[in-house]
Amino acid sequence: MISEIALNDGVVIPQLGFGVWQVPQEQAAEVVAKALRLGYRHIDTAQGYGNEQGVGDAVRGSGLARDEVFITTKCHNESHGRRNAVEALEASLERLGLEQVDLYLIHWPQPSLDKYVETWEGLIEARERGLTRSIGVSNFHPPHLERIITSTDVVPSVNQIELHPMLTQEPLVGASRRLGIQVESWSPLASGKILGDETLAQIARGHGKSVAQVVIRWHLQLEYIVIPKSVTPARMAANLDVFDFELTFAEMRRISALNTDTRTGPDPDVF
Numbered sequence: 001m002i003s004e005i006a007l008n009d010g011v012v013i014p015q016l017g018f019g020v021w022q023v024p025q026e027q028a029a030e031v032v033a034k035a036l037r038l039g040y041r042h043i044d045t046a047q048g049y050g051n052e053q054g055v056g057d058a059v060r061g062s063g064l065a066r067d068e069v070f071i072t073t074k075c076h077n078e079s080h081g082r083r084n085a086v087e088a089l090e091a092s093l094e095r096l097g098l099e100q101v102d103l104y105l106i107h108w109p110q111p112s113l114d115k116y117v118e119t120w121e122g123l124i125e126a127r128e129r130g131l132t133r134s135i136g137v138s139n140f141h142p143p144h145l146e147r148i149i150t151s152t153d154v155v156p157s158v159n160q161i162e163l164h165p166m167l168t169q170e171p172l173v174g175a176s177r178r179l180g181i182q183v184e185s186w187s188p189l190a191s192g193k194i195l196g197d198e199t200l201a202q203i204a205r206g207h208g209k210s211v212a213q214v215v216i217r218w219h220l221q222l223e224y225i226v227i228p229k230s231v232t233p234a235r236m237a238a239n240l241d242v243f244d245f246e247l248t249f250a251e252m253r254r255i256s257a258l259n260t261d262t263r264t265g266p267d268p269d270v271f
């Protein structure tokens, strides 16, 4: 059973989801259908991933009720601005073949554009119109968070940020939590770069689990939402099989101590 988290607006999200960045459109329907058969109930896509149509085909073809699958999409960098953000979600819904997503995020703050407050107003409007159940942000730093909250009095439900043992982001996690925002980890396995680490391998051996499973478990125990991606069926299944063991406090500390503040993706302040 996948644990669930209640967001600050009451919307409930499965804590472990399935990320589909870099899953090509031609493969997306098959991969997401497989993920749903394995038991995933939360899919993380984005306008920028170019695979919303495949995600929608899989969800609609799954035989699952719409409210059994949580779907996130994200407002692309080219769609900043109040009206653009709403229209971009309408276009996403068309591609997904759905009436509503569960969570709509601003993908990147793009501070050099300086439009993220207007974009946030667009997300608020989209929620009011029922196009999404919940609204949040991604890659927002504390000044970006504070500015949209001060300007609109609406607190994002989620901040989806790059987060893994090489980049533990404690200050940003603390700031998000103080504002009542749920943290969600993207590239939770550091896009695979963390998987050869010897400390993690040792901890994994002690539990009879893989390094990826230990890292996913670390995210869960820190109460982050976590969205690993794999197109390999055995790994997709293994990444879900993380609810039958527990890392000790000492193991959690050892994993967090691997932090080197190393990003695999861009710095949101300059991207």
Ligand SMILES: NC(=O)c1ccc[n+]([C@@H]2O[C@H](COP(=O)([O-])OP(=O)(O)OC[C@H]3O[C@@H](n4cnc5c(N)ncnc54)[C@H](OP(=O)(O)O)[C@@H]3O)[C@@H](O)[C@H]2O)c1
Pocket (backbone or CB within 6 Å): 018, 019, 020, 021, 022, 044, 045, 107, 138, 139, 160, 161, 185, 186, 187, 188, 189, 190, 191, 192, 195, 210, 212, 213, 227, 228, 229, 230, 231, 232, 235, 236, 238, 239, 265
């Ligand atoms: N908001 C944002 O700006 C943002 C940015 C990046 C990502 N994301 C989200 O975060 C999701 C996950 O991030 P990600 O795709 O960068 O990377 P990730 O989940 O950290 O790692 C994926 C990589 O690890 C491999 N892998 C997965 N499970 C494994 C296992 N059990 N054993 C060994 N290798 C394994 C995958 O290989 P195979 O697929 O070949 O099996 C793939 O190469 C994305 O799909 C997307 O939804 C969001």
